[in-house]
Amino acid sequence: MAFSRVKGTADFYPEELGVREHVFARLRSAAQKYGFCEVDVPSLESFELLAAKQGEEIRQQIFTIEKKGDEQLALRAEFTPSFARAFIAKQRELAKPVKWFTIGKVWRYERPQAGRLREFFQFNAEMYGSDKPESDAEAINLAIDALCSLGLTKDDFFVRLNNRKLLQGLLADIIGDDKVEPALKIIDKKQKLGEKQFTEELATAFSSEQAEKIKQLLTMGIAELKDYNMCELAKEGYGELTRVLSFIRPGFVKFDISVARGLAYYTSTVFEIFDTDMKFRSLCGGGRYDKLISMYDGEKTPATGFGIGYSTVSLLLESKGLLPKADLAPDYYIAVLDDSVRDQAMALAMKLRERYRVEIDLMRRNLSNQLKYANSLKAKKLIVFGQDEASSGIVKVKDMESGKEEKVKVGEI
Ligand code: HAM
Numbered sequence: 001m002a003f004s005r006v007k008g009t010a011d012f013y014p015e016e017l018g019v020r021e022h023v024f025a026r027l028r029s030a031a032q033k034y035g036f037c038e039v040d041v042p043s044l045e046s047f048e049l050l051a052a053k054q055g056e057e058i059r060q061q062i063f064t065i066e067k068k069g070d071e072q073l074a075l076r077a078e079f080t081p082s083f084a085r086a087f088i089a090k091q092r093e094l095a096k097p098v099k100w101f102t103i104g105k106v107w108r109y110e111r112p113q114a115g116r117l118r119e120f121f122q123f124n125a126e127m128y129g130s131d132k133p134e135s136d137a138e139a140i141n142l143a144i145d146a147l148c149s150l151g152l153t154k155d156d157f158f159v160r161l162n163n164r165k166l167l168q169g170l171l172a173d174i175i176g177d178d179k180v181e182p183a184l185k186i187i188d189k190k191q192k193l194g195e196k197q198f199t200e201e202l203a204t205a206f207s208s209e210q211a212e213k214i215k216q217l218l219t220m221g222i223a224e225l226k227d228y229n230m231c232e233l234a235k236e237g238y239g240e241l242t243r244v245l246s247f248i249r250p251g252f253v254k255f256d257i258s259v260a261r262g263l264a265y266y267t268s269t270v271f272e273i274f275d276t277d278m279k280f281r282s283l284c285g286g287g288r289y290d291k292l293i294s295m296y297d298g299e300k301t302p303a304t305g306f307g308i309g310y311s312t313v314s315l316l317l318e319s320k321g322l323l324p325k326a327d328l329a330p331d332y333y334i335a336v337l338d339d340s341v342r343d344q345a346m347a348l349a350m351k352l353r354e355r356y357r358v359e360i361d362l363m364r365r366n367l368s369n370q371l372k373y374a375n376s377l378k379a380k381k382l383i384v385f386g387q388d389e390a391s392s393g394i395v396k397v398k399d400m401e402s403g404k405e406e407k408v409k410v411g412e413i
Helices: 014-033 047-051 056-061 080-090 133-148 164-175 177-188 190-205 208-217 222-226 232-247 310-319 339-352 367-377 387-392
Strands: 044-046 073-075 098-107 119-128 157-163 253-255 269-275 284-288 303-309 332-336 358-360 381-385 394-399 405-409
Touching: 014 098, 014 119, 014 133, 014 310, 044 047, 044 080, 047 073, 047 080, 080 098, 080 119, 080 303, 119 133, 119 310, 133 157, 133 232, 133 269, 133 284, 133 303, 157 164, 157 232, 164 177, 164 208, 164 232, 177 190, 190 208, 222 232, 232 253, 232 269, 269 303, 303 310, 332 339, 332 367, 339 358, 339 381, 339 387, 367 381, 381 387, 387 394
Parallel strands: 157 253, 332 358, 332 381
Antiparallel strands: 044 073, 098 119, 119 303, 157 269, 269 284, 284 303, 381 394, 394 405
16 A cells, blocks of 8 residues: 655655755854754643644644543644743743744644645744843844845845734724724735735624725835824834834835734734745744743743744745755765675775765676766765775775876875
C-alpha cells in the first residue's frame, strides 16, 4: 500500500532543507543582533492553554490529540501561549525586558493553499516587561531587518501598522462598545472576503448608516485622524501609534486602520507584513498583548512580539530569485580504482574529513560510473585512488571546475 503525505504538510528533500537552513540561519542572526535569545518549547501543550485567549478562529484550527487518561493535549498552533507559560514559570527571576525567539513547527487545521499549510514553520519573537512604544518598534524593526537579511528590500514588502485601541475606540463611537468584537472579526476578514462580501457582512451585522460609517472609517489616513474628534481610548491608541511610528526604520511602514488581527489577545499596536503586490498571504503578524500574562495567572506584564511564516517568505524569495542556494557539494570525491587499496582509500577519506566534506565510492562501481556520480554530486575536487597512489603516497587532485590537476602528498592535502 502506497502512502502519501498528509495534506498541508511538506517533505524537505536535501536541497530544500539546505535552503531552509540558510534562511533560518539569517533569521537567527538578525534576532541575535537585537539581543533576543533562542529558546525552545514543547510541541505538545494542554488544549486549555492553547485555546484560552486566542479567539474562535484559531481555536477551531487547533489539532487536538485523542484523550489519553484525562489529559486533553494539542499541538501548538502558534508560539505565543507556550512562550507565555514558560515566561510565567520563571518571571520573578528573569531580568526585564526578556527577549526570546525560536524557529519551529506549528500546526493548524486549515484548508491548504499556496503558502498556507497545516504544518508550517514560524520564526517567533516575543518581548516581556516593557510597555514603551520603543519596544513595539524594536519588534517591528527586527521583523523588517530579518526580512532584509534575506535580500528583500522596501520594494518587496511593507508593514501595515495599526493600533487596536484606536480602531476599537473609533468603532465604539459608531456602534457602541458591545458591538466592537463582531465588527473587528468582519474587518479582520476584509481582504479575504473581497469588497462585495465585506459590504454584505457589514450590512447584515449593522444598520446601513453604521455600515457606511465603518466603511468610511476604514479609508482614513493618519493625517485625517489627527484632527478627528475621538474618544479617550482612540486618542490613547493614536498617541501610541504615532510614537511607535517615530522609532521605526523609515520607508517600510504604512498606517492601515483596517488591520485588526484575528487573534483576540492583542491590546494595542498590531501589524502585519505583506509583499508589495499582496500576491501572497501575510509574511508576518504581530503586536502588543498586555493582558495575556495576567490572564494565564502570571504577574501583570506587558508583552509584544511577532511571528514570521516560512512558507510565504520562501514563496516571495523564490518569486524574486532570492532563494539562497543549498551547498551540498562535497569538497572531495575519492574514486577507488582497485579493491586491493580500498582500505587505504577509506583511511584517506577519514583523514581528510578532519577538515573537509569527503565522499568515497561505496558501491564498488567502475571508474566511469564513479565519475558520473561525483559529477552528479557536483564534487569540487576529485582524487582517483589506485595502487600507484597507495604505494607512492602521492595523489592527483583534480579541480572539477577548472579541470586542473595537481600532484600532492597525501599528508599535505
Ligand atoms: P499569525 O498571524 O497567526 O500570528 O501567524 C504569523 C505568520 O505565520 C503569518 O503571517 C503567516 O506568515 C504564518 N502562517 C500563519 N498561518 C499559516 C499557515 N496555515 N500556513 C503557513 N503559514 C502560516 C501568530 O501566530 C502570533 N502568535 C504572532 C505573534 C507573536 N503575535 C505576538 N507574538
